[in-house]
Amino acid sequence: MDIPYTVAIRPDTGLYNAKVGIWLFLASEVMLFGALFSAYILLRVGAQDDFWPHGWLNIPLGTLNTLVLITSSITTVLAWASCKMNQFGRFKVFHACTLILAATFVGIKSYEYHDKFTHYEITLNDGRIADGHLLESKPDRVVIRGRFVADRKDLFDLRAPTASHKHEEITLPRADIKRMESYGPWHHTYLAIYFTLTGLHALHVIGGAIVIGFLWGPGSRLWRRDPERFTNRVEISGLFWHFVDMVWIFLFPVLYLI
Amino acid sequence: MPAAPPTAIHPPVHPPDQEEGAFWSKYVFSTDHKVIGLQYGMTALFFLLFGFILMVIMRWQIAHPGQPVPLVGPLLASVLGDTAAKGTISPDLYNSFGAMHGTIMVFLAIVPLAFGAFGNYLVPLQIGAPDMAFPRVNMASYQFYVIGGIIMFVSFFIPGGAAQAGWTSYPPLAESIPTDGQTFWLIGMVFLITSSLLGAVNFIATVIQLRAPGMTWMRLPFFVWAQFVTGFLLLLAFPPLEAAGIMQLMDKVAHTSFFLPTGLAVGGQLADASGGGSPLLWQHLFWFLAHPEVYVLILPAMGIVAEIIANNTRKPLWGYRSLVYSALSIGFLSFIVWAHHMYLTGMGTSISTFFQTTTMLISIPSVIILTCMFISLWGGAIRFTTPMLFVIAFLPMFGIGGLTGLPLGLSTSDIHLHDTYYVIAHFHYIVAPGTIFALFAGIYYWFPKVTGRMMNDFWGKVHFWCSLIFMNLIFQPMFAQGMAGMLRRMADGGANYSQARVPEAVGGLSAGVMGLHTYILWAAVALGIAQVPFILNFFWSIGHGRTVDCDNPWEATTLEWQTPTPPPHGNFTTPPVVRRGPYEYSVPGQERDFTPQNELVPEITASP
Numbered sequence: 001m002d003i004p005y006t007v008a009i010r011p012d013t014g015l016y017n018a019k020v021g022i023w024l025f026l027a028s029e030v031m032l033f034g035a036l037f038s039a040y041i042l043l044r045v046g047a048q049d050d051f052w053p054h055g056w057l058n059i060p061l062g063t064l065n066t067l068v069l070i071t072s073s074i075t076t077v078l079a080w081a082s083c084k085m086n087q088f089g090r091f092k093v094f095h096a097c098t099l100i101l102a103a104t105f106v107g108i109k110s111y112e113y114h115d116k117f118t119h120y121e122i123t124l125n126d127g128r129i130a131d132g133h134l135l136e137s138k139p140d141r142v143v144i145r146g147r148f149v150a151d152r153k154d155l156f157d158l159r160a161p162t163a164s165h166k167h168e169e170i171t172l173p174r175a176d177i178k179r180m181e182s183y184g185p186w187h188h189t190y191l192a193i194y195f196t197l198t199g200l201h202a203l204h205v206i207g208g209a210i211v212i213g214f215l216w217g218p219g220s221r222l223w224r225r226d227p228e229r230f231t232n233r234v235e236i237s238g239l240f241w242h243f244v245d246m247v248w249i250f251l252f253p254v255l256y257l258i
Numbered sequence: 259m260p261a262a263p264p265t266a267i268h269p270p271v272h273p274p275d276q277e278e279g280a281f282w283s284k285y286v287f288s289t290d291h292k293v294i295g296l297q298y299g300m301t302a303l304f305f306l307l308f309g310f311i312l313m314v315i316m317r318w319q320i321a322h323p324g325q326p327v328p329l330v331g332p333l334l335a336s337v338l339g340d341t342a343a344k345g346t347i348s349p350d351l352y353n354s355f356g357a358m359h360g361t362i363m364v365f366l367a368i369v370p371l372a373f374g375a376f377g378n379y380l381v382p383l384q385i386g387a388p389d390m391a392f393p394r395v396n397m398a399s400y401q402f403y404v405i406g407g408i409i410m411f412v413s414f415f416i417p418g419g420a421a422q423a424g425w426t427s428y429p430p431l432a433e434s435i436p437t438d439g440q441t442f443w444l445i446g447m448v449f450l451i452t453s454s455l456l457g458a459v460n461f462i463a464t465v466i467q468l469r470a471p472g473m474t475w476m477r478l479p480f481f482v483w484a485q486f487v488t489g490f491l492l493l494l495a496f497p498p499l500e501a502a503g504i505m506q507l508m509d510k511v512a513h514t515s516f517f518l519p520t521g522l523a524v525g526g527q528l529a530d531a532s533g534g535g536s537p538l539l540w541q542h543l544f545w546f547l548a549h550p551e552v553y554v555l556i557l558p559a560m561g562i563v564a565e566i567i568a569n570n571t572r573k574p575l576w577g578y579r580s581l582v583y584s585a586l587s588i589g590f591l592s593f594i595v596w597a598h599h600m601y602l603t604g605m606g607t608s609i610s611t612f613f614q615t616t617t618m619l620i621s622i623p624s625v626i627i628l629t630c631m632f633i634s635l636w637g638g639a640i641r642f643t644t645p646m647l648f649v650i651a652f653l654p655m656f657g658i659g660g661l662t663g664l665p666l667g668l669s670t671s672d673i674h675l676h677d678t679y680y681v682i683a684h685f686h687y688i689v690a691p692g693t694i695f696a697l698f699a700g701i702y703y704w705f706p707k708v709t710g711r712m713m714n715d716f717w718g719k720v721h722f723w724c725s726l727i728f729m730n731l732i733f734q735p736m737f738a739q740g741m742a743g744m745l746r747r748m749a750d751g752g753a754n755y756s757q758a759r760v761p762e763a764v765g766g767l768s769a770g771v772m773g774l775h776t777y778i779l780w781a782a783v784a785l786g787i788a789q790v791p792f793i794l795n796f797f798w799s800i801g802h803g804r805t806v807d808c809d810n811p812w813e814a815t816t817l818e819w820q821t822p823t824p825p826p827h828g829n830f831t832t833p834p835v836v837r838r839g840p841y842e843y844s845v846p847g848q849e850r851d852f853t854p855q856n857e858l859v860p861e862i863t864a865s866p
Contacts, residue, residue, distance in 0.1 A: 034498070184512070
């Protein structure tokens, strides 16, 4: 039994089955990320004045990651075009670039995550707040590189002209610490939506990279048996990859810039 | 019994790609859409029965709060422990049963039965395709469903029991209950949503790509249209719930505050959370799925009803195009009515006004569909077969369910009726004597195609009449209880608000209203007993029913009857070519009163 239009194009729709399937799947993905973006809007609109963060993320790193993903989209298209032009060697080269760029993206993202998980807001018994990155944690004391603020509000807008960027090494005895919390998803709803959105996006990047890696490695044997079908697979996985890039194009301004 | 039609029995076909005796690949890890449909069907029927049993136990608790449950009480006590001590139902357990009854019935019973089972089995057959577009994705869809079902089922037996915050899982309550039941619920839902998503992609792609030559869009049986629209509802409405589920899971596991507002107090203490979240956000995302979900429950049922009406009235459906466009309108409008579940949340009157308007609008296509089906009966030579009886009952039952929904859709009258037994009666009229009757009709109707044997007609009619009577005895009194102000979700059935308990209270529940609980309990028990003939008939007929003497025992026109019985892997012996619309019954000048979609007949040039 053969299912029609797995490789060939159905004349009246102009598509093969998997292409219909991937577009439908991407439509549902739009709804998934759309719901999370709506959640972002609702949380931000409902947030207390002065307590929605600005400038908590590293814009140069975010810009670099945006460029990395855009470049990977270009190499993905070129990989597919190489298959179409019957140049299997060039396909291998371009998708190798895609995989390296994907790994770079995930690497930079991990560094950014690490930066948040080692960043602590420490409330002292005298009411002052120490905020900075953890250098050393001992049973009797904690050493951070950061600064003191009197009002918690000062932690939220790092872009304000008045914001202080002087960071120094501060040693705090454990006995003085009332509460110590890292900048994880539990710290603020902004971080909650940041980690959820970028985490889900990173899972998509990793999933897409696994599929592309399969097509680049063991899956590429199909090229010798059925080049047309193989090219279709490259196209489908490429469509998914472009979608994942596009999500980031929305994520970057929403989370980093505005 | 009508005269034997001239269609011949095809010899059994064993295509080379299906090896005899390979049990695991044939029945468990099958990629054949028909086997997957049957897997869905059997699993969903099991969950349907399980959800029903939960409900009967709850009805006992409502009618006799705090008294040991007869028969199953000792079993509950030994399996569940303290929460069912001495065979009684604790309020926590009652809440668990309530939440899981809803979850199981919607996500594990009705949708898999209507969409997964009937859709899988019939859509490829009716469009003349050899299988679904993505058979392995289809198999994965069923497997995700089973995993989700197992997680839900297992959650009854973990410490603290299953989820307790209703099938709607509203936070902060859902997140504040200090057990893991809700986490299991969320993880189970993620699997079920994945399953629906894979199924929906597959269905839509199949209908778009695999229609047989000549099967144009306006020649599709209405059942296929209904499944097609349902596929889009599942595809686009479920992801927001998945997003909401992920956020609630983050709240439970990573201690975020997506749905926890600032200053939330739990058990008299300030919750240890950053705050800043919004409980309303959950409700919006939940109902953005759950209102289209209502149409996921009803559209496939309407599709089944349309097929059976056309076949048993022996005339074309009245207003086929109106039906199709109505189904499409319902599909579109169902995405913009969700907040009519939220009139009392304080979201604002102008938003309420918008959603009232769209809610009234969506009733128009629903009424068109029901009207078309009623008019289709007019002047028909009706065959009162068992499936047709269920379908005829579906029409007024769905009518009652639909019309009683209007007062709930208007924000003013909803203030009085919201969260009462009136709501329960309303939506159960849609789903129980509505959708479930259509599903029963479908089982009786397509049983001969699947097994090659008929189900017993007499016991089918017993099943029908008893179900019809007891369904109404269960749900009709609930309208009265709801209008008298009885709230749903009360573990004591409202005893604390009764005049018997607090005689001086104004508007307490009267003895008459409270007394209805007893009638409802026994009607529910009787409804359960009425299903015994069905269950026995079903299993007995698989092996011992009267064998059908042809491939098309109901003399139907659609393509699923033009295959061998049961259809082999790959479905059709020769690829079908479609030559006409789906309901060519009683065409003047034809020899027989039905003309199958693929049959080559001499052109009729002039009337005699």
